Every structure is written in structure tokens, then in C-alpha cells.
Amino acid sequence: MNIFIDNKSGAPIYDQIYSQIKNQIISGTLQEDEALPSIRNLAKDLRISVVTTKRAYDELEKEGFIYTVAAKGCFVAPKNVELLREENLKKIEDYMRKIAQLAASCNLTKRDILEMFDIIEEE
Structure with missing residues (x-):
């Protein structure tokens, strides 16, 4: 460790x-x-x-x-799948807040962000 x-x-x-x-x-x-x-x-x-x-x-x-x-x-401890899911959901929410802040500073719309996500997801 x-x-x-x-x-x-x-x-x-x-x-x-x-x-x-x-x-x-x-x-x-x-x-x-x-x-x-x-x-x-x-x-x-x-x-x-x-x-x-x-x-x-x-x-x-x-x-x-x-x-x-x-x-x-x-x-x-044995992995609690629900606990791990909640931990990951919290991380995703934190990243999304950061994305929203950055997007606002660049005047990006929700649509712009979703398009970027679609492009990244296809890669």
C-alpha cells in the first residue's frame, strides 16, 4: 500500500x-x-x-x-456495490460542476457541452 x-x-x-x-x-x-x-x-x-x-x-x-x-x-471490507456506485456518482457530480463553471466562463451552452461529450464518447 x-x-x-x-x-x-x-x-x-x-x-x-x-x-x-x-x-x-x-x-x-x-x-x-x-x-x-x-x-x-x-x-x-x-x-x-x-x-x-x-x-x-x-x-x-x-x-x-x-x-x-x-x-x-x-x-x-467486502465491496458494497451500492456504496461504490454512490462514491462514483459523487465524483461525477463534482466533475459536472467543474464543467459547468468552465463552460460558463467560455459562454458554452448545454448543447455545446453535450456535442463535445458525444464526440469524446465516439472516440
Whole structure:
């Protein structure tokens, strides 16, 4: 598992860890029931506080991406297809908002955007 902390990003460190692990689970890089590094080991490897790592793991568990087995550690939860679909829908909505903002700055109409999408889809 690869986690990179960007101190210049402005995003909280726990959120960077959370996002990167979540993305690796969604993409399939981390497989169902795969063990994650212990909270202490990950904190040590990243040279951050155990509290920060625990917060990221707690968020992942709360959202159903990982589960914890007492005295064993944290593992990737079985993929919930509906949860993954919702995550992807949120991403699509975010991209669409950005497209709408860019389109407005270029005076593009909805029709122009749909034509562009049709061309891209055909490629």
C-alpha cells in the first residue's frame, strides 16, 4: 500500500490518508479482506501521529470501507456495490460542476457541452 503525504496540499493529513486508502479500495488496488498496516506501523512509516492514522482508519471503518478484528488488525471490507456506485456518482457530480463553471466562463451552452461529450464518447 502506497500512501504519500503532501504537506503543501492544505488538506489535513488524516484526510489524505483516508482518501488514498479509499481510492485504492475502490480501484481494486487493495483487495477484499486484505490486511492494512497497523495504525502504529503506518504512523511510524509516514512519520506522523498515531492519533492521525487512527482518525483516518476510523473514518474508513465508519463508511464501510474497512473493518477491524480485535487483536488482528484492520482489513479491507467486502465491496458494497451500492456504496461504490454512490462514491462514483459523487465524483461525477463534482466533475459536472467543474464543467459547468468552465463552460460558463467560455459562454458554452448545454448543447455545446453535450456535442463535445458525444464526440469524446465516439472516440
